[in-house]
Amino acid sequence: MAIISIRDLIVEYGGRRVLNGLNLDIEPGETMVLLGGSGSGKSTLLRQILGLERAHSGSVFVKGIDITRCSQAELRLVRRSIGVAFQSAALFNSLSVKDNVALALREHTGLAPSIIDLMVWMNLAAVGLAEFGHLHPQELSGGMKKRAAVARALALDPEILVFDEPSAGLDPIVAAELDELILLLKKAFQMTVIVVTHELSSAFRIADRIAMLYNGTFLAVGTKDEMKNAQHPRIRQFLDRVPDKMGKPSEVAASFEKYLRGEEGNL
Amino acid sequence: MATLTESVGRKTLSHLDYVGGLSSQLWAALRAMSASLPIVGNRYRWKASVGQMLQIGVSALPMVGLMAMCSGFILAMQGASELRRFGAMHYVIDLVAVGFTREMGPLLTAIAVSGRSGSAFAAEIGTMSVTEEIDALRVMAFEPVEFVLAPKYLAALIMVPCLTIASDVCGILAGGIFMFFSTHLSPGLYLHYVLTSIQLRDVISGLIKSLAFATIIVHVGCLEGFRVHGGPDAVGRSTTTAVVKSTFLVIVADVIFTAIFYYFTGQH
Numbered sequence: 167m168a169i170i171s172i173r174d175l176i177v178e179y180g181g182r183r184v185l186n187g188l189n190l191d192i193e194p195g196e197t198m199v200l201l202g203g204s205g206s207g208k209s210t211l212l213r214q215i216l217g218l219e220r221a222h223s224g225s226v227f228v229k230g231i232d233i234t235r236c237s238q239a240e241l242r243l244v245r246r247s248i249g250v251a252f253q254s255a256a257l258f259n260s261l262s263v264k265d266n267v268a269l270a271l272r273e274h275t276g277l278a279p280s281i282i283d284l285m286v287w288m289n290l291a292a293v294g295l296a297e298f299g300h301l302h303p304q305e306l307s308g309g310m311k312k313r314a315a316v317a318r319a320l321a322l323d324p325e326i327l328v329f330d331e332p333s334a335g336l337d338p339i340v341a342a343e344l345d346e347l348i349l350l351l352k353k354a355f356q357m358t359v360i361v362v363t364h365e366l367s368s369a370f371r372i373a374d375r376i377a378m379l380y381n382g383t384f385l386a387v388g389t390k391d392e393m394k395n396a397q398h399p400r401i402r403q404f405l406d407r408v409p410d411k412m413g414k415p416s417e418v419a420a421s422f423e424k425y426l427r428g429e430e431g432n433l
Numbered sequence: 434m435a436t437l438t439e440s441v442g443r444k445t446l447s448h449l450d451y452v453g454g455l456s457s458q459l460w461a462a463l464r465a466m467s468a469s470l471p472i473v474g475n476r477y478r479w480k481a482s483v484g485q486m487l488q489i490g491v492s493a494l495p496m497v498g499l500m501a502m503c504s505g506f507i508l509a510m511q512g513a514s515e516l517r518r519f520g521a522m523h524y525v526i527d528l529v530a531v532g533f534t535r536e537m538g539p540l541l542t543a544i545a546v547s548g549r550s551g552s553a554f555a556a557e558i559g560t561m562s563v564t565e566e567i568d569a570l571r572v573m574a575f576e577p578v579e580f581v582l583a584p585k586y587l588a589a590l591i592m593v594p595c596l597t598i599a600s601d602v603c604g605i606l607a608g609g610i611f612m613f614f615s616t617h618l619s620p621g622l623y624l625h626y627v628l629t630s631i632q633l634r635d636v637i638s639g640l641i642k643s644l645a646f647a648t649i650i651v652h653v654g655c656l657e658g659f660r661v662h663g664g665p666d667a668v669g670r671s672t673t674t675a676v677v678k679s680t681f682l683v684i685v686a687d688v689i690f691t692a693i694f695y696y697f698t699g700q701h
Binding site: 213216217218238242243245246248250252253254256257258259269270272273274318 | 568569571
């Protein structure tokens with residue numbers, strides 16, 4: 167049985183359809199990469215999976231619970247089994263890295279402080295930040311912040327680990343390190359991993375399956391090999407990094423002249 | 434005509450949406466408040482509440498005190514300049530004492546707290562919204578209203594009335610200093626006149642107002658913060674809006690409460 171099931175999911179913002187009847191099953195223990203260009207709807211889909219926004223229609227089942235219709239108490243229960251590393255890391259700036267990781271453990275478990283300290287150290291060690299727990303988020307580099315966010319996401323030993331654009335804003339070496347960390351964590355903890363990204367190298371390194379989003383619909387869902395061999399023109403364009411047709415300089419100049427003469431509407 | 438009707442309708446809906454947002458946030462905060470209480474609540478929330486009490490109350494004390502002293506002098510001098518002509522200088526004491534306990538103390542405190550803390554709440558929560566910290570709280574199974582707002586609300590409900598009393602004392606003290614230098618009225622006699630002129634219901638009505646003002650400041654500040662979308666400029670706008678709206682609503686609430694006390698509790 168799928169750990170996450172998305173059924174006929176439609177999301178609209180101010181009448182504009184962002185997700186258009188999506189269906190997807192994510193199996194326990196697999197790494198699913200949601201791949202797509204800017205504005206394709208992948209972050210919106212992620213927010214739906216996390217129950218952060220209301221859908222127009224459709225359902226998102228997480229561990230059998232429809233989080234679009236469940237009570238707040240059920241949603242909180244579901245969320246305890248999900249760890250999220252946000253694109254901006256979203257660490258609490260008023261707390262040290264150690265306290266960021268300890269927060270959920272202190273509040274949601276009845277563990278003794280000494281056990282919590284040990285667990286915090288283990289989580290920070292797992293992401294290579296054992297020495298930096300006393301620092302505040304603003305004292306960390308971009309890559310370290312992302313790793314600290316992973317340590318926080320791991321705190322409650324989640325069944326599902328979610329990464330939103332893990333490589334965004336990182337240099338290629340740090341991004342590759344983060345990919346290896348994701349693979350290592352998956353192997354060590356046997357979690358279901360969902361990664362939202364537009365980085366091809368990262369997607370093909372870590373994915374078991376890839377779901378390619380374009381304009382709010384899935385163009386294809388399949389294994390890495392299936393995606394590499396896909397013939398859909400938009401997937402090929404994305405994978406082969408072919409730019410959309412751009413205006414030629416002469417066309418731009420002509421258009422500008424028309425605008426100056428008032429023959430075209432205001433910009 | 435259709436455009437005007439549309440515009441009026443849109444504005445009305447927007448205001449109703451705002452009032453609805455404030456009401457539902459207030460209800461959620463009242464439900465979450467028990468978690469911020471000492472002993473029976475969550476000790477981390479209580480710790481956060483104490484931190485907020487220091488921010489809202491203790492740090493604001495010098496500013497509120499100074500504002501109240503200045504206003505006390507102004508009220509006494511303006512009153513004296515007119516009352517002197519009728520040989521009724523002793524009414525300056527009533528004016529300062531009753532004016533401060535009923536009106537000036539709660540209002541001055543609310544304006545000071547709105548400027549200092551209301552804007553800080555909007556900026557803090559707005560920044561948390563922009564940096565996805567509010568989303569992070571939600572996905573970590575925390576309720577942002579309980580985690581962020583309830584400690585601030587509890588702290589304001591305790592500290593704003595305390596600041597109001599401090600403001601009353603400072604304002605009345607300023608009146609005493611003025612009377613001492615202008616009429617050589619001894620401090621002991623001034624205190625005696627003050628105690629005879631103010632009644633318990635004056636103090637209670639001032640404190641009831643201060644509780645309402647604290648509620649307005651916290652909820653407007655926090656709602657503006659929670660509604661931030663976009664970048665740092667949106668945080669800046671929310672901060673300004675929080676101060677403007679909370680100050681406006683404090684004055685509106687003051688009129689309503691004053692009217693209620695005037696007509697229904699015999700303050701006329």
